[in-house]
Amino acid sequence: MRSSVPVGALVLSSIAACAPSGETAAGPAPSAPAAASVRSFGALRAIMHEGQTGPAVRIGDVVPGPHAFGVGALSELRGEVTVVDDAIWTSYARDDGTLDVRAAGAEEHAALFVVASVARWQEATLDADVPDGQIDARVEALLRERGLDAEGAVPVQVRGSFRDLSWHVIDGRKLAPGGGHADHVRASVSGTLPAAEGTLVGFFSKRHHGVFTHMGSNTHFHVVLPERQLMGHVDSVTLARGARVLLPAR
Template identity: 90%
Template sequence: MRRGGAEEQAALFVVADVARWQEATLDADVPDGQLDARIEALLRERGLDAEGAVPVQVHGSLRDLSWHVIDGRKLAPGGGHADHARASVSGALAAAEGTLVGFFSKRHHGVFTHMGSNTHFHVVLPERPLMGHVDAVTLARGARVLLPAR
């Protein structure tokens, strides 16, 4: 981690300070289309707020991972989704070991989650090294989901 200077900017910056985490191990694969529902169920099972913004980490085996990173040097100010896609570097992996970091929120569609999605994740793959925004992923059985402890 490094400190940024005053001249640096971020298009999106959401942060949380979590004192303690609690862990849940997935007992089955969670395909991309079921990710929001599974995270919400884990939150509710633990008595956590499933409506507001909740930080989430996932550690373990990831499958069918697709990701992108927007190259800001190629992006014109005020661009929309199509402009972002054109300015992106993207990739896909059938399988990888890594970490997802992000948020679950039903209240932030179009703010820091995409419209129609309750989650926003970035993937970190230290062995590659690679980091990017997750477009799709299947969480493999045995992956560990970390949520804030109550």
């Protein structure tokens, strides 16, 4: 994996929350009301197993705000997209292995995109490190503790310190047809950071394996590191003690 590389200016002021409206991707459990409406376009299984990398949605058409929040992959897997408090950020791999990060993207199209809207957040501060393999269970436990729907789709942020962070930005030009997740990571600009301070933005769902989470995983996160001018998909990370997990307020 390459270490973090210089990219274009990335000035992210507030890392807030989500954008919804319209249909919901999954209904809430009867005993726990959903705090945000989540919509998804495209599907990981169709991208990876059927080669369906064409446009599934125009990003500007489904990010009306206020407080829009989303993550996804651009059409033809040309890069990544992250929406942070209505600001659309796109990240592309250059031929020389660096990144081109742009504060624009409303006209872009995505092959996979998950979007929601959150008016208010509630926080939980982690009292111990959470290794990568335990993040799904920790987020689910926090949802249940706060009476939120742990069965449907929920937007999540994590702010604070991270360790052993591995990230990538897909470069579809280097991807052979029919490549799996490991092939997608190899066909990318990628990096590892032993320690970092920033924000993860993403979604939790137990119902969307192969749609917007990988099989066997309940979360899909992107990382935003303003001081390192970096935005990309998270492959693995440890959440450090003291980091704050943000969930939609009821």
